[in-house]
Amino acid sequence: MPESAVAQGWSPRRIPGVAYALVGLGMFFSIFARGFLSAPNLVNVGAQSAILLIVALPMTLIIMAEGLDLSAGAVLGLSGVTLSLALVQGAPLPVAFLLALAVGSTFGAINGLLVAVADIPPFVATLGTMGVAEGLAVALTDGRSVVGIGSTLPALYAGKFIGAPFAVWAAVLTYAVFHVLLYRTRFGAYVFALGGNREALVLAGLGANRYHILVYVLGGLLSGFGALLLTGRMSAGHPTAAIGMEFDAIAAVIVGGTRFERGNGWLPGTALGVITVGILKNGLNVMAVSSSLQVASIGVLVIAALLVDSIRERR
Amino acid sequence: MKSARSFHIPPIVYRMISVALIAIALAASTDAFIRSENILNVLRQASLTFLIASGLTLVVLTAGLDLSVGAVVGLSACLTGAAVKATGSIPLGIAVGLACGVVIGIANGLMVTSLKLPPFIATYGMLWIVYGINYWYMAGDTIYGFSDEFKSIGNGYALGVPIPVYLMIAFLILGTLFTRNTTYGHEIYAIGANAEAARLSGIPVRARLVLVYTLSGAMAGLAGVVYLARLGSAEAGIGDPLLLPVIAAVLIGGTSLFGGSGSLCGTLIGALILTLVLNGMNLLTVNAHWHPLVYGGVVLIAAGLDAAARKWSDG
Amino acid sequence: MKNVLLVIVISAFAVSCSSKPEASTGEPADSGKTGGENIAVFTKNQTNPFFQTVRVAAENAAKQMNASVIQYVPTKADDIPEQMNQIEDAIVKHPDAVVFIPVDSEAMVPGIDKLNAAKIPVINITDKVKGGDLVTFMGCDELNLAMSTGQYLLEKMGGKGNVVLLEGVGGSLNSANRVKGFKMALEKFPNVKLLASQPGNFQRKKALEVMENLIQSYPQIDGVLAANDSMALGAIEALDGAKRKALVVGLNGTKEAIDAIKAGTLLASGDCDGFLHGCLGTMAAVRHLRNLPVPKEHTFEVKVIDNTNYTGLDLPLEERMCPTWESLVKN
Numbered sequence: 001m002p003e004s005a006v007a008q009g010w011s012p013r014r015i016p017g018v019a020y021a022l023v024g025l026g027m028f029f030s031i032f033a034r035g036f037l038s039a040p041n042l043v044n045v046g047a048q049s050a051i052l053l054i055v056a057l058p059m060t061l062i063i064m065a066e067g068l069d070l071s072a073g074a075v076l077g078l079s080g081v082t083l084s085l086a087l088v089q090g091a092p093l094p095v096a097f098l099l100a101l102a103v104g105s106t107f108g109a110i111n112g113l114l115v116a117v118a119d120i121p122p123f124v125a126t127l128g129t130m131g132v133a134e135g136l137a138v139a140l141t142d143g144r145s146v147v148g149i150g151s152t153l154p155a156l157y158a159g160k161f162i163g164a165p166f167a168v169w170a171a172v173l174t175y176a177v178f179h180v181l182l183y184r185t186r187f188g189a190y191v192f193a194l195g196g197n198r199e200a201l202v203l204a205g206l207g208a209n210r211y212h213i214l215v216y217v218l219g220g221l222l223s224g225f226g227a228l229l230l231t232g233r234m235s236a237g238h239p240t241a242a243i244g245m246e247f248d249a250i251a252a253v254i255v256g257g258t259r260f261e262r263g264n265g266w267l268p269g270t271a272l273g274v275i276t277v278g279i280l281k282n283g284l285n286v287m288a289v290s291s292s293l294q295v296a297s298i299g300v301l302v303i304a305a306l307l308v309d310s311i312r313e314r315r
Numbered sequence: 316m317k318s319a320r321s322f323h324i325p326p327i328v329y330r331m332i333s334v335a336l337i338a339i340a341l342a343a344s345t346d347a348f349i350r351s352e353n354i355l356n357v358l359r360q361a362s363l364t365f366l367i368a369s370g371l372t373l374v375v376l377t378a379g380l381d382l383s384v385g386a387v388v389g390l391s392a393c394l395t396g397a398a399v400k401a402t403g404s405i406p407l408g409i410a411v412g413l414a415c416g417v418v419i420g421i422a423n424g425l426m427v428t429s430l431k432l433p434p435f436i437a438t439y440g441m442l443w444i445v446y447g448i449n450y451w452y453m454a455g456d457t458i459y460g461f462s463d464e465f466k467s468i469g470n471g472y473a474l475g476v477p478i479p480v481y482l483m484i485a486f487l488i489l490g491t492l493f494t495r496n497t498t499y500g501h502e503i504y505a506i507g508a509n510a511e512a513a514r515l516s517g518i519p520v521r522a523r524l525v526l527v528y529t530l531s532g533a534m535a536g537l538a539g540v541v542y543l544a545r546l547g548s549a550e551a552g553i554g555d556p557l558l559l560p561v562i563a564a565v566l567i568g569g570t571s572l573f574g575g576s577g578s579l580c581g582t583l584i585g586a587l588i589l590t591l592v593l594n595g596m597n598l599l600t601v602n603a604h605w606h607p608l609v610y611g612g613v614v615l616i617a618a619g620l621d622a623a624a625r626k627w628s629d630g
Numbered sequence: 631m632k633n634v635l636l637v638i639v640i641s642a643f644a645v646s647c648s649s650k651p652e653a654s655t656g657e658p659a660d661s662g663k664t665g666g667e668n669i670a671v672f673t674k675n676q677t678n679p680f681f682q683t684v685r686v687a688a689e690n691a692a693k694q695m696n697a698s699v700i701q702y703v704p705t706k707a708d709d710i711p712e713q714m715n716q717i718e719d720a721i722v723k724h725p726d727a728v729v730f731i732p733v734d735s736e737a738m739v740p741g742i743d744k745l746n747a748a749k750i751p752v753i754n755i756t757d758k759v760k761g762g763d764l765v766t767f768m769g770c771d772e773l774n775l776a777m778s779t780g781q782y783l784l785e786k787m788g789g790k791g792n793v794v795l796l797e798g799v800g801g802s803l804n805s806a807n808r809v810k811g812f813k814m815a816l817e818k819f820p821n822v823k824l825l826a827s828q829p830g831n832f833q834r835k836k837a838l839e840v841m842e843n844l845i846q847s848y849p850q851i852d853g854v855l856a857a858n859d860s861m862a863l864g865a866i867e868a869l870d871g872a873k874r875k876a877l878v879v880g881l882n883g884t885k886e887a888i889d890a891i892k893a894g895t896l897l898a899s900g901d902c903d904g905f906l907h908g909c910l911g912t913m914a915a916v917r918h919l920r921n922l923p924v925p926k927e928h929t930f931e932v933k934v935i936d937n938t939n940y941t942g943l944d945l946p947l948e949e950r951m952c953p954t955w956e957s958l959v960k961n
Contacts, residue, residue, distance in 0.1 A: 035722045044718045051711070114615070119625070121573070124566045124618045127559070131611020138604045143800030145736035147760070154740065233714060234737040241710040241737065247439065254436050281705070281712075285719035291676055291703035296447025298705065303432065303440035310431045345847070352872065353846040360839065455682025456947075459863075459886050470871045546834055547867050548886070552677030552707060553835065597843035603829045604800060 016257050016269055017308030021301060022276040029283035036286050043165060049278035050167035051233075051242075054226045056249040056270050057178045058219040063250070063258050064265035065194040065212060067115055067122035069219045071107060072246040074133035077239045079104045080227035081137045083153075084146035084237025093152050101224040107133055108220020112213030130246075137239030146237035157232025167229050174222065175271060182267055187211060192265065252277060255305045276305065326569050329624055330584040333617070337588060341595045348598055355477055361590040362483035363541060365583055367557065368564045369490050370534030372582045373527040375565055376494070377507045378574025379434040381423060381528060384535040384561060386445035389554030391415045391539025393449060396458035396549035405465050409540050416536020417529055419445060424525030449551045459548035469545025479541055483583070486534070490579040503527060507574025563610070564589055567617040588613065667697040669915050670725035671908075672716065674733050675707035678832075678860075679884060680904040681731070683947060684756070687908025688729060691952045695916045700725065710737050717741040727751045727915040729908075732759045735803045751918055755911035756904070757804055765918050768910050768928040770902035772804050775881060775932050776811025776857070779900035782934045783853050783879045784819040786897060791852030794844050795827040796837050796865060798857040805832070808857040808881060825851065830861040837864035845872045854878040859887035859899055866895050883935050888944045891937050898936040901943075906930060909952035910959070917955070928959060 029036040036042075055072050062069050079100040086096035107129055114125035159166050182188035190211045231237050254260075255276070256269025280301050284294045341348040348354075367384050374381045391412040399408035419441060426437035471478050494500035502523050505513040514520045543549050568585030570577025592613050596606055671688045673681040685701055692699045702720060704712040713733045720728070721744060728745055730752055732738035742762025745752050754767045783793075795812055798805025809827070816824055825848050830837035837856065845851065845868060854869075854876055856862035862880025869876055880887055883901035890896035907930075914924045935943060 038722065041719070041722045044715075044722070048711075048715045048718065114618075118619065118622050120615075120618045120622050121566075121571070123562075123572050124614060127563060127566070128611045128615035128618060131607045131609075131614060133611075135605060135608020135611060138607060138800065143604060143802075145734055147736045230711065233740065234710060235740045236737045238710060238734065238737050241734075244706055244709070251436065251439055254433060259433065260435075281715065282719055285702065285716055286722055288700045288723070290451070291701065291705060292447050292449075292451035294447075295450055295676075295705045296444045299440040299443030299445075299447065301440075302436055302443070303426065306432050306436050307430060313431065347843075347846040350846060353843075356842050356846065450676040453677075455676060455679050455685070457679050457886060460889070466867075470867065542835075545867075546838065546864070548834065548863065550677055550679070550834075552675075555677075555707070593839075594843060597828070597840060598847055600826055600828065600847075603831075 016266075016272070017312075018255050018257065018269060018272045018276055018305045020308055021255075021305040022272055022279065025276060025279050025283060025301075029279065029286070033283045033286040036283055041282065041286065043163075043168070045275070045278050045282045046171070047165045047167040048282065049274050050171035051226045051229050052245060052248055052252065052278070053171045053271060053274045054174050054222050054229070055245055056252045056274050057174055057267070058215070058222045059246070059249045060253045060256075060258050060265055060267055060270045061178075061182065061191050061215045062122075062219055063253050063260055064191055065215050066260060067216070068126065068250055068260075069111060069216065070123065070126040070246050071111060071130035071133055072219060072223050072249060073242040073244055074130040074137065074240075074246075075104055075107045075220055076223040076227045076230065076242040076245065078107070078133045078137040078140075079224040080231045080237045080241070081140055081146060081239050082237075083227055083231050084149045085140065087149040087153065088146060093156070097228055100227050101221055104220040104222070104224025104227070105217050106220065108217035108223075109213065111220065112216035115216060116209045116212035134240065134243065141237070141239050143239065145234070147235075149231065149236065153228070153232045154235040157229065167233070170225070170229060174225070175267070179267055182265065187214070191215060195265070248277065249274075251302055255302055257309070273305075277301065326621065326624055327578065327580055327584070329620060330567075330569060330581060330588075330617075333620070334584055334587050334591065337591045337595070341591065341598070344595070345598050348595070353594070353598070355472075355475075355480075357587075357590050357594050358480045358483075359477040359545075360594070361583075361586045362477070362479035363538060363545070364557075364561060364564050364586040364590060365483045366479070366486065366538040366541060367535050367561045368568075368582045368586055369486050369579055370531035371561055372565050372568070372570050372577060372579055373490075373494070373503060374434075374531045375570050375572060376503050376574060376577055377524060377527055378510070378572070379427065379524070379527070380438060380572070381531045382435065382438040382558065383419060383423060383441040383445055384531060385554035385556075385558035386442045386449065387416050387419050387532055387535035387554065388539040388542060388557055389551055390419075390445050390449045390452075391536040392543040392549045392553050393453055393458065393551060395540050396461070396543050399461060399465055400458060405462075405468075408465070409537075412540040412543075413533055413536045416532040416534065416539070418532070419536075420529035420532020421525060423532060424528035427528065428521040428524050446551075453549075453551040455551075457548050457550040461544070461547055466544050466547050469541050469543070470547075479545070482537075482541065487579055487583055494579065499523065499526070504575055507576070509575075560589055560610075563614055567614060569621065585617075588617065665696040667695075667726045667916055667919050668700065669697055669727050669729060669912055670700050670702060670720045670723075671729045671912070672702045672713065672720075673731050674704070674713075676703050677707055679886075680882060683884075683904035684731065684908035684911075686947055687905040687950075687952060688912040690950070691909045691912035692916070694952060695913065697912075697916045699912065704733065708733050710734050713738060714741050717744055721745065721748045721750065724748070725750060726919050727753065727765075729753045729755060729911040729915050730759070731756045735760050751915070753911050753915045753918070753924075755907045757802075766914055766924050766926055766928065768907060768914065769930070771929045771932060772807040772881075772902070773811040773814070775900040775902055776808040776855075777815045778811075778932050779879050779881060779898060779934050780812040780815030780855050781818065782898050782936070783855060783877055784815060784822055786877055787822065787853050789819050790821040792823050792825050792848065792850050793853040793855055794825050794841075794848070794851055796830040796840065796854065796856040796861045797827060798829065798832045798861075800829055800831075805829075805857055812855045812857070822853075830856070830864065832858050832860060834860040834864035834867075837861035838868045841865040841868035842872070845869070845874060851876050856880045858882050859884045859896075862887065862896060862899070863890060866890070883933075883943065885944060885946070888935060888940050891935060891940055892944070894937070898934050901933040901935050902930070903943075905947075905950055906953070906958065910955070913952070913955050925959060930958075 083100035252273035256273035395412035398411040564585035568581030739761035859880035881900040
C-alpha cells in the first residue's frame with residue numbers, strides 16, 4: 001500500500017492555524033461567555049456541528065481530488081424531502097432512509113460522471129446539479145415544509161446514548177469511517193493520487209475514473225445521511241433548509257488545511273474547521289453579540305485561521 | 316473518425332449560436348418577446364449582470380475567484396445611497412460606490428498576494444466581513460427617495476436605449492481592448508496559464524493580481540450604483556442573490572476556472588443566455604418553482620456542449 | 631512552545647470551570663418580580679426593515695417596563711438550522727421569556743418544544759408557529775387585511791379592468807394567506823380580470839423584474855395587488871420605467887409605503903405594523919412574567935392606509951413610542 005504518511009502533511013511540530021483558532025476561541029469564550037463551558041452547551045455545539053461535519057468529510061476527499069461539490073446543500077434538501085414524503089406516505093423509517101440515500105447517491109453519481117467522464121469542470125457541473133436538485137426539491141414541495149413525518153425519526157434524533165445525542169454519534173461514526181477510508185484503504189491512497197498525481201493512476205491502469213466518480217458518490221451519499229439528521233431535527237422535511245451549507249463545508253475544509261491543488265488532505269483539519277466555526281457561532285450567541293458583528297466575525301475567523309499557516313509557509 | 320484537417324470552430328461561435336437559438340425559440344413561443352421594449356429590458360437586465368461579471372472574468376482568468384462581489388454590490392449601493400441623500404451630489408455618490416469597491420478589491424488582492432491566502436478563503440472571508448459591515452451600517456433600514464435624475468442611471472434611456480446598456484457596451488469594448496491589446500492583458504492570461512512561469516519570465520505577478528481583484532471590486536462597486544439607481548432604494552441584502560448567477564455567466568461564457576482562457580465577449584454571451592432564459596420563463600409564466608431547475612439545466616447544457624465541442628475539435 | 635500553550639489552556643479552563651455559570655437574572659417565572667426581566671427576541675433576518683421595526687419596538691417596550699431584551703437574528707437570512715441553533719444557545723442563558731417570529735412555521739416547532747421543555751414561556755408574534763405551547767399569538771389577520779386592501783383597490787378601479795398579483799415567497803404561510811385574501815376580494819368583483827399571479831419573493835428587485843415582464847405580456851394592466859410594500863414599490867418603479875400607469879396596493883404599512891402614499895404613487899397599504907407586534911409581544915412577555923393577564927390570541931385591527939388616514943403613522947422609527955397595553959388590548 002502506498003505510503004500516505006508523507007501526504008498527510010502533519011507533524012507534531014506544525015500545529016495548524018485552525019487549531020490555534022479553536023483553542024483561542026475556546027479560551028476566550030470560556031472566560032467571557034457565561035455558560036459556554038457548561039456540559040449542555042458543549043453538547044449543543046457538537047450536535048449543531050454534526051451535519052456540517054458529515055457534509056464536510058466527503059467534501060475533503062472531493063477537494064483533494066481537485067474538485068468541489070456545490071450541490072451538497074441542495075442534494076441534502078432533496079434527500080430530506082424524499083425522506084419526509086416517504087415517511088408521510090407511511091413508509092417505515094429504514095425504507096425511507098434508504099430512499100434518501102439512493103437519491104443522494106444518484107446525484108453524487110451524476111456529479112461524478114459529469115466531472116470524471118464528461119470532463120466538465122467540477123464548479124460548473126455541481127453548480128448545474130445544485131440548480132436541478134434545488135428545483136426538484138422545491139417543485140415537489142411547493143417550497144414548503146413537509147410535515148406529518150411521524151415521531152420515530154424525531155425521537156431517534158432526540159435520543160441520547162451514553163449522554164451524547166444521536167447527531168454527535170452519527171458525526172463521530174462518520175468521521176471514523178472516513179478516517180479508515182482515507183488513511184487505511186487503497187481507495188484512500190488513490191484519492192491522494194487523484195489530486196497529486198492523476199497521470200500515475202491512469203498510467204497504472206487503475207481506473208482513475210472509477211475512484212473519481214466514487215468520491216462524488218460519497219458526497220451525495222452523505223448528503224442523504226445528513227438529511228436524516230436535519231429532518232429529525234426539524235421534525236419536517238424542507239427543500240431549501242440546507243442551501244449554503246456547501247460553502248460552509250468548503251470553507252471548513254480549506255481552513256482545516258486541505259488545498260485544491262496539492263493533493264494534500266488532512267481529515268482532522270476538516271473536523272477542527274467545522275468545530276471552530278461551530279464554537280464561534282455558539283460562543284457569540286451565548287455572549288449575545290450583535291448579529292452584524294457575528295456575521296463579520298465569521299469572515300475574520302476564516303481569514304485569521306489560514307493567516308497563521310500562510311505566515312509560517314513564508315518563513 | 317479522425318480527419319487530417321481539423322475543423323475548428325471557435326467556442327464563441329457556438330455560444331452566439333446558442334443565444335440566437337434561445338432567442339428564436341422565445342420569439343416563436345410568445346409575442347411579447349420580440350417587442351422592442353422587452354428586448355431592451357433583457358439587455359438592461361443583462362447589463363447589470365455583465366457589469367459585475369466582467370470584473371470577475373478578469374479574476375477568473377488568473378485562476379482566481381472573487382466570492383465577495385455580491386456583498387460588494389450591496390455595500391456599495393447602500394453607501395452610495397447614503398452619500399447621494401446626504402449631499403445631493405450624484406457624482407459624489409458614484410465616487411463613493413466605486414471607492415467602496417476599489418478598497419475591498421485591493422484588500423482582496425493583498426490577501427491573495429501578500430498574505431498568500433487561497434482566493435476562495437480570502438474572498439469568502441471578505442464576503443462575510445462586508446455583509447457584517449453592511450448589516451451594521453444599515454441596521455435593517457432602507458434608503459430611498461432619489462431624484463429621477465439619479466434613477467435614470469439605472470432606469471433611463473438615451474436615444475431609446477437603456478443607459479446600463481451603454482455601460483455594458485463601453486466596458487465590453489474597454490475590457491476586450493484591455494485583455495487583448497495591452498501588456499497587462501497578456502500578462503493576466505499568462506499568469507492564469509502558469510503563474511510560476513509568468514513570474515520567472517519577469518511578469519510582476521503580484522501587482523497584476525492586485526490589479527484584477529481591484530478591478531473586480533470596482534466593477535461590483537459600479538454595479539451597486541446602477542442597481543441602486545434602478546431599484547430606487549438600497550437595503551443591505553441587495554447583493555445576496557447575485558453571486559451565483561454572475562459566476563454562472565462567467566462560466567457559461569467559456570472562461571475557465573483553471574485560468575488562462577476566456578473572454579469578456581464570452582461573459583457577455585453567458586449573461587445574455589441566463590437573462591434570456593429568465594425572461595422567457597417570466598413571459599411564459601413558468602411557475603417560479605421551476606426556475607432553479609431550469610437554471611441548473613442551462614448551466615449543464617452549456618457545459619455539456621462545451622465539453623462536446625472540445626472533444627470534437629480535439630479528435 | 632507547545633507546553634506553554636498547554637499550560638495556558640489548562641489554567642484558562644480551570645479558571646472558568648471553577649466559576650459556575652451565573653444563574654439567570656430572572657427568578658422562576660411566578661415570583662411576581664417587577665423589573666429586570668430578560669426577554670429573548672427572535673427575528674428572521676437582518677435585511678428586511680419589518681423585522682428591524684420589531685426589534686426597535688421590543689427594546690422600546692422593554693425599556694418602558696424596566697426589562698431588557700437580547701436580540702437573536704440568524705447570520706444567514708431566514709436560515710432554519712441557524713434559528714434552531716440560536717434557540718438552543720439562548721436556552722443556555724435561560725431568558726425569562728421569549729418573543730418569537732419563526733423562520734418557518736412548521737420547521738421551528740421542535741424549537742418551541744425545546745423552549746417548553748426548558749419552561750421558558752413563548753410569545754409568538756407575526757407568523758404563527760404550527761405547534762408547541764404558546765402563551766399567546768399576536769399578529770395581523772393577514773387574510774382579512776389582504777381582502778380589505780384588495781377590495782379597496784378594486785373599488786377604486788370601478789370594479790372593472792385587469793389586475794396582476796405579486797405573491798410573496800413560494801412556501802411561506804403569510805404569503806399564502808395574503809394571496810388568498812386578495813383572491814377572495816377578486817371574487818367579489820367578477821368584472822375584474824386577474825391576468826397573472828407571480829411570486830416576487832417579497833423582494834423589491836424581483837418584483838421589479840417580474841412586473842417589467844408582465845408589462846410586456848399584457849398591454850393593459852389597471853391594478854397591482856402586491857403581497858408586501860417592497861414588491862409594491864418595485865412594481866411602481868417598473869411601471870414608471872415603462873411609462874405606464876396603474877393603481878398599486880401593498881401590505882405592511884412601512885414608512886416608505888406611507889411616504890409613497892403621501893406622494894401619490896402608491897394607492898394604499900394594508901396596515902400590518904411590525905412596530906406594534908414588537909411592542910405588544912414584549913409587553914405581553916413581561917406581563918406574563920408579572921402574572922398580569924394576557925389574552926391567548928390577539929389580532930391587530932385591520933386597517934387600510936390611504937391618503938386620508940396616514941397621519942401619525944409616518945414618524946421615523948426613532949421617534950415612535952409604544953402605545954399603552956390598554957389602548958390596544960381589550961380584556
